[in-house]
Amino acid sequence: MKLLQLAPIGALIAACTAQELPTASRSAQFSAYPDRLFKTFQTSCEGPGETFLKIDANSYECREFLPPDTTAFLILSYDGSPEDLPQSIMRMTSTKTSGGYRVDARLFFQVPQKSGATVEVPVESKTLDKALSALYQAMGGSPT
Template identity: 65%
Template structure:
């Protein structure tokens, strides 16, 4: 997943300075718009099978194809459509508020179906949440 490729870049930054371990989270508060975070997110979403999209006003998305066994599992269990393969999706959304900007991450599998809307299967992972908290902190945010 894209977050796992971003983390090595910031591991050195985090390792070189004494910091507390941020809580597992998918949200952070930034004083100013975190342009560097979104630029890094876009650059890291350039691998094979990945696609970056600017979904509109401060919404960015990286999707990627999944391994065959995961793809098959999702198609079979969520009535997927084999001609439109499921993908893993990470979406970052920035919202302006009184303190600056809040960034929220959504992680899910998007499973297109032959009829009806696609199913978005949430990805729950404390490991990924900890990685996001560390990334937010390395980029100058305060995990919430």
């Protein structure tokens, strides 16, 4: 996902100002609707094998096919179907709050199974959490 490539730019912007380092988080509070964040998210999801989806008025996804070795690992580990390949999914959701808008990000692998069901395998990464926090801060949010 190109979103992660934009995160160093956000970190540089944040580093150029006198402030504390943001808390590593997948959530942030914004005083107004974070339209610029969601436009950046959409723009970062325009590469080969990537698909941007608007789930509803408050949720967006970037879906990406995985490298062959990761795909094979997920299929074998989670009884996946080779006819319907696993994808990496980053989902951003905004929720109206009394102080503005809260944005939450989730990253997971979605593995379609032979039975027809799907398994969501969460991705945990402190590096990703720090990059998201820097991006949130660069876009005017406060990581929570």
